Amino acid sequence: MPLIRALFAGALCVCASLVAISGVCGQNPVQESPDGAATLNAQTSWIGNTFGYGNGTWTQINMTAIAVAPDGKVYTDAPWDESGAESGIYQDGKMLGYANGTHGWGNGGGNAVAVNHRYAFIAVSVNTERDHLIGKGVWPQKGHIWYGVSRREIGDPQRTAPFQPVANATDPRARLAASLAIVSDVAWNVHNEVTGLAANDKVLYVATAALDRVDLYDPDSMMRKGSFKAHEPGHLALAADGSLWVLTDTLSGKSKLVHYSASGEALDDTLPLPSDSVPADVTIDAQGRVLVADNGPRQQVLFFSRQNGRYVASGSLGERGGIFSGVAGRPGPQRFNGLTGVGVDQRGNIYVSTNGIGPNFSPPGSGFGAALGAGLGTTLESYSPDGKRLWIVQGLLFVDGAWIDPARPNSVYTGNKRFELDLSKPAGQQWTYVGFLSNRFKYPEDPVFHTDQWPGMPIARQVKGHTFLYLTDMYADHLKIYRFDAARDGETAIPSGLFGGRGMRDPKAIPAAPPGGDWIWRDSNGNGRFDEGEFSRNTTGKRLVGGWGWWVDTAGDVWRTVDSHGIYRFHFGGLDKAGNPIYSYDDMQAYAVPAPFTQAQRAIYDASTDSLYVTGYTDDAPPQKQQWKEVGRVLVRYDKWSSGKPDARYTLKLPWDTNAKPIFTIIGLTVEGKYIFAVEPAGVVHVYDKDSSKQIGVIRPGPEIGRASGWVDVANGVSAARRSDGEYLIFVEEDARGKVTMYRWKPS
Template sequence: MPRIVSSKLICTVLCVASALAGSHAAAAAPRVLDARTSWIGNTSGFGDGTWTQINITAIAVAPDGRVFTNSPWDESGAEASVYRDGKMLSYAGGTHGWGASGGNAVAVNAHSVFVAVGVGNEKGRLVRSGVWPPAGRHWIGVSRRDIDDPKRAMPFDGGPDADKALVSSKDPAATLARSFLKIADTTDDAARGDIGGLAANDALLYVANTARDRIERYDARSMQPKSQWSAPQPGRIALAQDGSLWGIVESLGVQPRIAHFSASGALLDDAPHLADETIAVDIALDRQGRLLVADNGPRQQVLLFSKQGGAYRETGTLGERGGIFSGVPGKPGPQRFNGLTGVGVDASGNVYVSGNGIGARDGSIGAGLGATLESYSPAGALRWQMQGLLFVDGAWIDPARPDSVYTGNKRFELDLSKPPGQEWRYAGFLSGRFKYPDDPVFHVDQWPGLPIARRLEGSTFLYLTDMYADHLKIYRFDAKRDGELAIPSGFIAGRPRPVQNVPNRPEGGEWIWRDLDGDGRFEAGEFQRNPGTARITGGWGWWVDTKGDIWRASEVKGIHRIRFGGLDAHGNPIYDYARMQTYPVPAPFTELRRAVYDAATDTMYITGYTADAPFDRRYWKEVGRRLVRYDNWSNGARLRYAIDLPWDTQAKPLATVIGVTVEGQYVFAVEPVGEVHVYDKDSGKEAGVIRPGPEVGRASGWVDVPNGISAHRRGNGEYLVFVEEDARGKVTMYRWTPSS
C-alpha cells in the first residue's frame, strides 16, 4: 500500500524564510550566452523562411515537377504547400486557424491549384453572410488558387452562396470566400463530409464526394456543376489522357478497390484486382498509361499496373516490400516507405511519394509521426527528400550512445562536426504499427510524447509523457529481434478519458500495465488497479531518475514516487502501487508543478506556486513562479535556495517558464518562446540566457508541453540543450560551452 512520508523530512518555515531573503529583488537583464543554434528533424530550420510541413496527406504533381500538397493541419499554416527539387517554394495560406482548415485532397491543371479545405465560424464568433457558415454549421469545399502563386485566390461568379457577390473583393476573407466551392454543409458536431479526392484538367474539375457516395464534375473555369454519378465511398481520383477517370472506391472500408469510369461516368471492366491486405490510398497515371497505386498495407509500396490483354495487371513496384519495417525494422532509407499517403508523376516520369508514418485516414496522429516527401527517377533512384518529422516532441540523448538522440517515436544520430542543421541523421522509427498494433501511441493521444531515456541494469528504456502530462508510456528495445522498434513495455494511466481506447483496459483510470508475456500487447490479465487512496491522477510533473524511480508532482497532494523494482523475465521495468510513497507538499509551496530528482546526490528541484507568488489559472501549463532546491531530500530535506522564475504575463511575448531540467552544473528553464534561462545549480545564480539564433530565423514556436526541454553535458564540457519547437516541425538544439 502507498505510504505518506513524514512531514518532519521537510524543511521548516524558518529555514524557508531565511533562504528566500533577497530573492525578490529586481533582477538585472540577464546576459545573452554565446551559444550556437541548430535543430533536428526538419529539412529546413526556418533560417531562410522555409520548413517542411508536419503532415502530408495528399499530393498533386505538375508536369514540371512542382509538388502541391495538402493536409488537415500544419502548426504554422503550411497545410497546402509547394515543393520542387528538395526545396519548399511557398505555401497557400488561408487554410489554418480562425475559421479555416486544410483537407485531404489536391489537384492541379495548367492554371489553378484546387485545394480541399474546411470553413468554420469559431463557435459562432465569425459572422458574415457568404464568408463564414452560420453558427452551428461547417462547410467542406474546394479553394481555387493560382498555380504560380497559390497565395492568390482565384474568385469565380455565381457560386453556391449568392451573398458572396455583396462582399467587398478587397477583403482577403471575402476574396477567399468567392474562390470557394462549397461541397458539403454539415453541423459542427456531425461527422464532416470530407472530400476524398480531386482531379482536374483545363476544362473540368472532378470531386470525390465521399460522404454522398458520388463523383461530381464541375466546369474548371466557371466552377459551375455539370454532372455527377454514383460511386461507393470514392477516395483519390486521377484523370487519364483519354478523358476517363480512375478512382479508389470503398475508400473507408477494410479493403478499398480500384474503379475505372468512362468520361460520362459509366463503369468500365478493366480495373485491376488488388491482392489481399492491399490498402490503396492514392492513384496516379504516367504518360505511358501505367497506373500507380500507393499501398499503405503491410507491403508499403507503390504498385505499377499496365494494360495487358484488355485489363490492367501488376507489372512492377517501387519501394522495398514491407517498407521501413522490412530488413532492420524501423530503419529509414530510400524506398523504405512509411505510412504512404500520396503518389504522383511528372512529365519526365519522375515519381513522387508522400508519407506521414500512419496514413491519410488516421486523423491528426499523422501530424506527429513524421511527414516525408520523396522523388525518384524513372529507374527508381532517389532524387531528393523532404522531411518534417517532429511535432509536439522533445529530444533526449541516448544514455548508451552519446551521439544518438531519442524523440517521441524516432531516433537520430548526430555528427557535431557538420554545420548547423546538418548535424542530424534520421536513424530509427520506433512505432511498429503492424507488429505492435496495441502501441499506446496509436490509442491514447494524438502525438507520441516527450522522451526521457534511462539505462537500467544494462538496458535502455524510453519513457514518454504526453502533452497534458496525464499518463506515462514505457518502452524497451531488442535490436536483434526488432531493430529500431520500441516495444510497449509498461504504462501508468491517469484520468479515464485519455486511456479509453487502450485495448482490454479496466474501467476508469489509475492503473499500471506491464507486458507480462513480452508480446507488446495489452491483455486483460496484465493490468493492476490502484488499491490505495493516493492518486496519480492530476498534476503536470513526471520525472524518471537515473535509478529508474518515477516521480509524479501533484498540484496539492504532494509528490508520488514509484520505486523501480528491477526487470522481469521479459526485460520489462517493474512498477507496483505497493512500491509507491507520497511526500507532502513542502514549504514554501502551496501548489506544485514539477519535481526533478538527482538520485546521485539526493537533491530535489521543485517548482510551483507560493502564498506570495500564487497560481494564475490562465497559465495552467507553466512550471510555476518559484524554483527551490532541497538537499538531503530523503533525510531531512534542507532547503538550499529559492529562485524567482521569469513571470511577466503582460509582456509580449509572454514571459513565463514552461519547462525545467537539470544537467551537469546547471538548471535550464525554458520560456514558451524558446528562450532558455541557465542557472548555476549550486548557487542558484543565473548565468545568462540562450536565445534562438539566425540559423532558425531568430524564432521559435510555442513550447507547448510540460517536459519540453532536456540537456546533455558532453565529455568536452559542451552542453546540448534540446527544446520542443511546435511551429515548424523540429526540435531546437542549442550548443553552449560555459566560459572558464
C-alpha cells in the same frame, strides 16, 4: 520569384505555437530579457526538419494528398500544419511556398489537391470559430461549416482565383470566399470533407466520401455540371482518355479501386491488387500505367500496365515491407512508411509522400484521427524512372522533444524516432534520421497510436544495462514505457509499460484496461499487447491523476507530482522475465507537498546529490488559471531528500510576468551537469547554476532558425546533456515548424 510571403493581412494568430517573442505570428526578434539576463553565446541548430526556417521555409508536418504538375512541382494538402502550410509547394528538394488561407480565422486544410494548366484546386474547410466570425458570403451561417475547393493560380497558389463576385474588395478573406466552391454546407459536427480531387482543363472531379458521390465541375466557372454515385470515394486519378480511377470504401476500413468512365459508369476492368493491399492513392503516368500507393504490409508503389485488354502487374517501387523490412524501423531510399500520395511528372519521375500511418478520412477523435499523421513524421521523395532517389524533404516532429541516448552520446531519441548527430557539420545538417520506433504492423496496440494524437515527450534512461524510453503525453496525463531488442526488433520501441492517468481518449484504446484510469500496466508476457491480468489498479486510496509533473531519475525511479496532493515516487523494482521495468503501488513512496509550497508543479530528483528540485506556487506567489502548463513561480532545491529531513538549500524566484508579450514564465525545466535549464514558452532558455541558483544568462533562438520559435506546448519541453568536452546540448520542443531546436553552449 519565391512564393514565401507573410500570411494574408489581418490574419488572426489563433495558435499559441505561432506566437513568438514579439507576440507576432512567425516573428521572434532578439530582445533583452525582462529580468535583465545577459544573452549567452550559443549556436542554434535543429533536428527533424529539412529546413529550419532560417530562410522562411520548413517542411510541413503532414501530407495526406499530393498533385504533381508536368514540370515536377508538387502541390500538397493536409488537415493541419501548425504554421499554416497545410498546402505546400515543393520542387527539386526545396519548399517554394504555401497556399495561405488554409489555417486560422476559420480556415482549415483538407485531404485532396489537384492541378491543371491554370489552377491548383485545394480541399479546405471554413468555419465560424464558434460563431465569432460573421459576414454574409464570407463565413458560414451560425453553427455551420463549409467543405469545398479553393481555387488558386497555378503559378502562385497564394493568389486566389475568384470565380464569383467578391463581397468586399478590401477584405482578403472575402477574396478567399469568392474563390471557394462550397461542396457541403452542413452543421459544424457533420463531417462532409472533400476526399478526392482530379482535374484537367475541361473538368474538375470532386469526391465526398460521406455523401457517396463524385461531382463534376467546370474548372473555369466552377459550376457543378453533374455527379455520379460511388461508395465512400476518396483519392482520384484522371486518365488521358477521360476515364477516372476512384478509391472507394475509404471510410470502411479497407479501400478499393474502381474504374469509371468519364460520365460515371463503372467499367468492367480491375487491377490485380494483392489481397493484402490497402490502396492509399492512385495516379497515371505518360505510358498509361496505373500507379497505386499501397499502404498495406507491402508499403510499396505498385505498377499496372494494360495488356491484351486487361491490367497486369508490371513492377513496383520500394522495398517490400518498407521501413519495417530488414532492420525494422531503419529509414532509407525506397523504405516507405505510411504512404499517402503518389504522382508522376512529364519526365517519368515518381513522387511519394508518407506520414507514418497513411491517409485517414475519419473525423478527428475517432481512433486514428486525421491529426495523428502530424505526429509521426512526413516525407516527400522524388525518384527517377529507374528508382534512384533524387531528393527528399522531411518534417518529422510535432509536439515532440529530444533526449540523448544514455548508451550512445551521438544518438538522440524523440517521441518515436532516433537520430544520430555529427556536430562537425553546419547547423541544421548535424542530424541524420536513423530510426522509426513505432511498428503498427507488429505492435498494433502500441499506445503511441491510440492514447493521444502525438507520441510524447521522451526521457531515456539506462538501468541494469538496458535502455528504456519513457514518454509523457502533451497534457501529462499518463506515462508510456518502451524497451528495445535490436536483434529481434531493430529500431522498434516495444510497448513495455504504462501508467494510466485519468483515462484514455478512447475507452477502447487500451484493451482490457480497468475503467477510469489510475492503473499500471506491464507487458508480462512480452508480446507488446494489453492482455488480461497485466494491469494493477491503484488501491492506495490516493488518486494519482491530474498534475503536470513526471520525472524519471537515473536509477529508473518514476516521480509523479500531483498539484496540492503531493509528490509520489515509484521505485524501480528491477526487470521481469520479459525485460520490462517493474513498478508497483506497493513500492510507492508518498511525500507531502513541502513548505513553502501550496501546490507543486514539477519535482526533479538528482540522485548524484540526493537533491530534489521542486517548482510550484506559494501563498506569496499563487497560480493564475491562464498559466496552466507552467512550472510555477518558485523553485526550491532540497538537499538530503532521502533522509526524511531535507534541507531547503535555496529558494529561487522564477521569471513570471503575465503582462509581458509573450507571457514571461517557465514552461519546463531540467537539471544536467552544473546547471538548471528552464525554458520559456517562446523557446528562450534560462541557465542557472544549480549549486547557487545564480542566473548565468539566457539562450535565444538564433538566425539559423530565423530567430523564431514556436510555442513550447508541453509540460516537459526541455532536456540537456553535458558532453565529454564540457559542451551542453539543450533540446527544446518547437511545434510550430516540424522540428526540435538544439542549442549548443559551452560555458567559458
